[in-house]
Amino acid sequence: MNVTQILFWFLSVLALFSALMVITSKNPVHSVLWLIATFFAISGHYIMLNAQFLAIVNIIVYAGAIMVLFLFVIMLMNLNKSIEPQKSKWLKLAGAVAGGCLLLVFVAALKDSEVHLQSAEVNTGDIGLISNLGKALFSTYVVPFEISSILFLSAMVGAVVIGKKE
Amino acid sequence: MYLLAIDWYFILEKAILVAFIVSLSMLVAMYATYAERKIAAFLQDRIGPNRAGPWGLLQPLADGGKLFFKEEIIPLASSKFLFVLGPVLAMITALLTSAVIPWSHSFSVGGREVAMQIADINIGILYIFGVVSLGVYGIMIGGWASNNKFSLLAAIRGASQMVSYELPMGLALIALLMLVGDLRMSSIVANQAGGWHIIYQPLGFLIFFICALAECNRTPFDLPEAENELNFGYHQEYSSMKLGFYLFAEYINMFISGVVMSTLYFGGYDIPFVHEAGWGLDSWLLSLIGFGVLMTKAALFIFLFMWIRWTIPRFRYDQLMNLGWKKLIPLALINMVVTAAVVLWLKK
Numbered sequence: 001m002n003v004t005q006i007l008f009w010f011l012s013v014l015a016l017f018s019a020l021m022v023i024t025s026k027n028p029v030h031s032v033l034w035l036i037a038t039f040f041a042i043s044g045h046y047i048m049l050n051a052q053f054l055a056i057v058n059i060i061v062y063a064g065a066i067m068v069l070f071l072f073v074i075m076l077m078n079l080n081k082s083i084e085p086q087k088s089k090w091l092k093l094a095g096a097v098a099g100g101c102l103l104l105v106f107v108a109a110l111k112d113s114e115v116h117l118q119s120a121e122v123n124t125g126d127i128g129l130i131s132n133l134g135k136a137l138f139s140t141y142v143v144p145f146e147i148s149s150i151l152f153l154s155a156m157v158g159a160v161v162i163g164k165k166e
Numbered sequence: 167m168y169l170l171a172i173d174w175y176f177i178l179e180k181a182i183l184v185a186f187i188v189s190l191s192m193l194v195a196m197y198a199t200y201a202e203r204k205i206a207a208f209l210q211d212r213i214g215p216n217r218a219g220p221w222g223l224l225q226p227l228a229d230g231g232k233l234f235f236k237e238e239i240i241p242l243a244s245s246k247f248l249f250v251l252g253p254v255l256a257m258i259t260a261l262l263t264s265a266v267i268p269w270s271h272s273f274s275v276g277g278r279e280v281a282m283q284i285a286d287i288n289i290g291i292l293y294i295f296g297v298v299s300l301g302v303y304g305i306m307i308g309g310w311a312s313n314n315k316f317s318l319l320a321a322i323r324g325a326s327q328m329v330s331y332e333l334p335m336g337l338a339l340i341a342l343l344m345l346v347g348d349l350r351m352s353s354i355v356a357n358q359a360g361g362w363h364i365i366y367q368p369l370g371f372l373i374f375f376i377c378a379l380a381e382c383n384r385t386p387f388d389l390p391e392a393e394n395e396l397n398f399g400y401h402q403e404y405s406s407m408k409l410g411f412y413l414f415a416e417y418i419n420m421f422i423s424g425v426v427m428s429t430l431y432f433g434g435y436d437i438p439f440v441h442e443a444g445w446g447l448d449s450w451l452l453s454l455i456g457f458g459v460l461m462t463k464a465a466l467f468i469f470l471f472m473w474i475r476w477t478i479p480r481f482r483y484d485q486l487m488n489l490g491w492k493k494l495i496p497l498a499l500i501n502m503v504v505t506a507a508v509v510l511w512l513k514k
Contacts, residue, residue, distance in 0.1 A: 029248070029310065036303075056292045064299025065332070068306065068325050075310050075318060130289060130349060 007048060015041035028074045032067060039063045053130040175278065183284055187264050194464075195417035196226040202417075202472050209476045233410040241403050244313040252308025253404065253411035259301040260418040266290040267425055268352050270435045270456035273449040282453060283352065290351035291339060294426060295332075298381055302328040304415065305383075305390055309400035320399030323483065324390035327380055330490040331387075335377035337498035338370040341505040342430060355434035362433045369501045371431045373494055378423040380490070383416060385475040389483060424467030428460060435460040 018037040025031045039062045046055035087095075137145050200215065200222070207214025215222035240246055270282040287293060302325050309321025343349065345366055346357045357363075364371050380387040391399035401412045428434060435456035436442075442452060481489070 027245075029245075033248075033307075052287065052289045053292070056289050056296050059296040060292065060299050064296060064302075065329055068299075068302055068329055071303075071306055071310075072322060072325050075306070075322065 004048065007044070011041045011044040011048070015045070029071065032071050032074060035070075036063050036067050039067070050129070053133055179278075179280055180284060183282070184265075187269070187284065188261055191261060191264060191418050191421060192414075194421045194468075195414050196230070198417040198421060198468055199229065199413075200226050201468065202475075205469070205472045206476050209473075230410070233407050236406040238406040238408070239403070241313055244311045244403070248307050248311035249403075250408070252304055252311055252400075253408045253415070254304075255307060256301070256304025256415040257411045257418075259297055259304060260415040260422065262297045263294050263419075263422045263426070266293050266351050267422075267429060268355050268434060269460060270453045271443075271449070273453040275450075282457065286350060286352050289349050291343070291349050291354065291430075295336065295339070298335075299328075299332055301381070301419070304412075305400045308404070308412070309390075312400070312403035314403055316396045316398075317400050317402050320390045320396050320402075324383065324400060327383075327387065327389060327486060327490075330487065331377045331380035331494075334373050334490065334494035334498040335381070337495065337502055338367075338373040338377070339430075341370045341498075341502045342367055344502075344505050344509050351429060355429060355436065358433040358436060362431065362436075362438070364431045367431065367501075367505070369497065370505075371427075373498050373501065374431070375427065376489075376494065378427060379471065379474065380486075382419045382423055382471070384420065384471055386478045386481050387486060388475075388480060389486060420468055420471050421464060424464035424471070425460065427467055428463035432463050 015038055018034045018041060021034040022031045022038065025034060039058060043055040043058045043063075046052075046058060203225070204214045204222075206212075215225040218224040218228045240249055265284045266287060268281075268283040268286070272279050272281040274280065305324040305328075306321045309317040309324070312318075342354075342363060345363060346354050348354070348357075354363075379385075383390055389399075390396075391401065396402070401409055404412060437455070437459050442455065445452070447455075
């Protein structure tokens with residue numbers, strides 16, 4: 001095992017463990033904190049694939065902004081164990097079945113694809129570096145990029161409109 | 167187990183540098199508390215601390231000793247782990263930022279080129295931005311785990327303030343990055359050899375400075391710890407060194423943001439109007455001079471922060487949000503568009 005492999009296994013175990021802790025924690029604030037740990041583990045994977053820009057943007061946007069808002073809402077709602085609404089047994093079963101179906105779809109979709117034949121380029125490849133990424137986004141993929149930015153803009157305008165209504 | 171060939175000198179060099187930078191941040195933060203009290207005293211026509219040692223110079227040590235010996239209180243109804251995690255996170259995020267700052271010229275020891283920078287990663291400025299955006303967790307977790315209404319209010323204020331002021335800060339940075347064309351901290355410094363960025367980006371610097379005040383929770387933006395509304399805000403339930411960590415983290419943040427602003431807009435370790443590399447000095451002497459210059463610039467920023475604190479009263483909360491969202495963001499957008507147009511026009 002070399003350093004890269006050790007790091008890979010460490011990050012994978014961390015990501016899976018903290019993702020499991022997100023759904024098994026009783027306290028919603030603990031769930032959010034475990035989710036932040038998951039994002040960090042995934043960012044570590046991005047860095048190993050030499051996608052530094054993606055890694056840092058994942059931390060800035062998800063861990064630094066979106067999870068702060070999650071934490072914000074959960075703290076304001078003041079959820080805790082005693083007032084947590086208990087779902088009925090059938091609802092839990094239905095949730096497990098629905099989640100299992102989604103897993104099945106994912107496995108079926110990925111089983112016959114070419115993805116597992118390609119091995120990840122670890123520590124090589126420079127498409128994830130910011131200048132190459134910028135060139136790719138603004139030349140090859142400029143139309144989808146602009147369309148998604150218009151989508152974001154309309155979402156922002158919508159949020160402002162909803163926020164202003166009194 | 168086979169490990170990759172590790173350059174032990176490299177590890178040693180970086181370990182020494184990390185230890186040096188961390189202890190430097192601590193030392194500067196310690197004496198920043200002393201400086202704050204002396205400057206406050208000067209501005210209010212008092213004498214300030216003058217009992218411990220000559221001119222009160224040992225006052226920070228006395229304060230630290232006092233904090234260590236205070237009783238440690240953990241509220242019964244709070245989550246103990248999160249209560250301890252709060253100040254720990256505040257301290258870690260405050261110290262992490264210094265990793266990408268170029269502190270001085272590189273110097274050579276026994277034929278080895280030693281860079282005065284822990285890591286010159288090619289997303290340098292985004293790394294700083296990422297760590298700053300994580301800084302809010304220390305306040306939020308501490309405030310929530312205290313199980314106290316005032317602390318929770320302070321935590322929520324702090325979170326919304328920091329998220330709001332990150333936006334104009336990022337927009338001001340984009341305009342700066344258009345001039346440089348690279349995110350490495352070392353190339354941002356190298357780009358300023360001809361002229362500091364403050365000449366080309368005065369508005370961008372002003373926006374960045376205001377946002378830095380807000381991110382450090384300094385007056386006039388110290389709403390998370392507004393003592394006359396919220397008692398002490400998010401660190402009200404804290405005692406002993408856990409309180410000390412929160413207070414200390416604020417001073418470290420102030421020092422690091424002073425260094426970052428000097429690096430981004432005031433040429434980093436560059437001496438203005440002279441070409442110091444042409445003096446033919448030893449590389450280590452040059453490195454030392456550059457380091458001193460950067461420290462002087464950072465000290466001036468720390469003084470400016472303190473001057474503002476003891477001069478300007480605190481904002482009201484709605485004024486804070488108005489300033490952030492309705493004034494700074496449009497200004498930063500205009501600054502960005504104008505910079506982009508000028509850069510495009512000059513490059514043609």
